[in-house]
Amino acid sequence: MNTSKQLHDRRAQRSRTRLRKVGNGRPRLSVYRSLKNIYVQVIDDVSGRTLVSASTMEKDLRASLRTGGDIGAATEIGKLIAERAIAAGVKEVAFDRGGYRYHGRVKALADAAREAGLAF
Structure with a gap:
């Protein structure tokens, strides 16, 4: 029997794998x-390096958020990652939800990033 971690990793x-096929060379978000935080990176898979990142662990965000593990925090991180990606010259990304359902915090982050100007 597979553990929940093995199923999540799968x-x-x-x-x-699907993003590599349909991503057309776009960086991956x-x-x-x-449970307590959310982390986001824009990764260039061709060169294998992180272009920009954001998380609720950053000091300036930590002071303004009630907690790092709620939908409000995910919305703020979505806005922040979009601003940083656009400043770095990335306007289109492929969204990698990381095996999580597109629901709750993941959906809030994606919606906020789209509203801030990131296309995916």
């Missing part, structure tokens, strides 16, 4: 969420 890998 879902995440399936998502990334990767999401990781824990």
Whole structure:
């Protein structure tokens, strides 16, 4: 029997494989969420490096957020990652939900990034 971590890793890998096929060389917006925080990176898979990142662990955000693990925090991170990506010259990304359902914090982050100008 597979553990929940193994099933999660399988879902995440399936998502990334699909993004490689349909991503057309666009950078990948990767999401990781824990119970207390949420982390986002824009990754260039061709060169294998992170272009920009944001998380609720950053000091300036931590002071303004009630908690790092709610929808409000995910919305703020979505806006911040979009601003940083556009400043770095990235306007289009492929959204990698990381094996998580497109619901709740993941959906809030994606919607906020779209509203801030990031296209995916």
